[in-house]
Amino acid sequence: MRDTAAEGGALVLAATPIGNLRDASERLREYLSSADVVAVEDTRRLRTLASGLGVSVGGRVVTNHDHNEARRAEELVEEVRAGRTVLLISDAGMPTVSDPGFRVVERAAEEGLRITCAPGPSAVLSALAVSGLPTDRFTFEGFIPRKASDRRTRLRELTGERRTMVFYEAPHRLAAMLGALVETFGDERRAVVARELTKLHEEVLRGTLGELYVWAEHHQVRGEIAVVLAGAAEPEAADPEDLTGEVESLVAEGMRLKEAAGQVAEENNVSKRDLYEAVLAERSSDG
Secondary structure, three states: OOOHHHHOOEEEEEOEOOOOHHHOOHHHHHHHHHOOEEEEOOHHHHHHHHHHHOOOOOOEEEEOOOOOHHHHHHHHHHHHHOOOEEEEOOOOEOOOOOOOOHHHHHHHHHOOOOEEEEOOOOHHHHHHHHHOOOOOOEEEEEEOOOOHHHHHHHHHOOOOOOOEEEEEEOHHHHHHHHHHHHHHHOOOOEEEEEEOOOOOOOEEEEEEHHHHHHHHHOOOOOOOEEEEEOOOOOOOOOOHHHHHHHHHHHHHOOOOHHHHHHHHHHHHOOOHHHHHHHHHHHHHHHO
């Protein structure tokens, strides 16, 4: 295994401000000045960022976006292999998180090259943190499909998801997206719409899906949007006494009592021992 750290080559993923330039880290500033190659989505955005931070970009600037990333990945990996520092940034937030960068990281990882991160702003984590919804377990779902049939299919896959879910959505599609969430999860599920996080017109709306859908229908929504959705409620535990009939049906089909009790207990998330004892108690009372 090659020690590329000793050779000086590295791929650096750096988070850029999602709205407020003061969120830029000192490490981002340093890498913008010192990196041999700076890979960006949009060179105009880079110029604006560097100007706002009072930084001069010292290295060669190349584009890395959705349309050229597969081809660019090989070039950037070659730069790292040659011992150079490649800074990879997106227009806002962390590269690879619903932004370009994954293909480059994937190739660098396959090569065993050094990959490091200068962490910072993230719309996903910011929206989750301010949502007021559980943060101990969550899933990032990004943008859901635009086509209605594909969107319904994707959302149905999440009906049993108990973790808090974070989505991105374009402002002009927010009402349709919230309507689809209502259709799938019901209008009483708790949710949050976080708009323009860290920016001047930041707005965080908390309520039920039904309430947020009505709001979006009657407002001209603008800006960057993240939607945070509460996970499904924990199912109520079944009463073992209500499951004894299922166990006896399996026994009547030839299954041993302990095996039948174990199967039914697992399917209904109850204690095998409690269910087994409930069956014996019912048999005793019937006798």
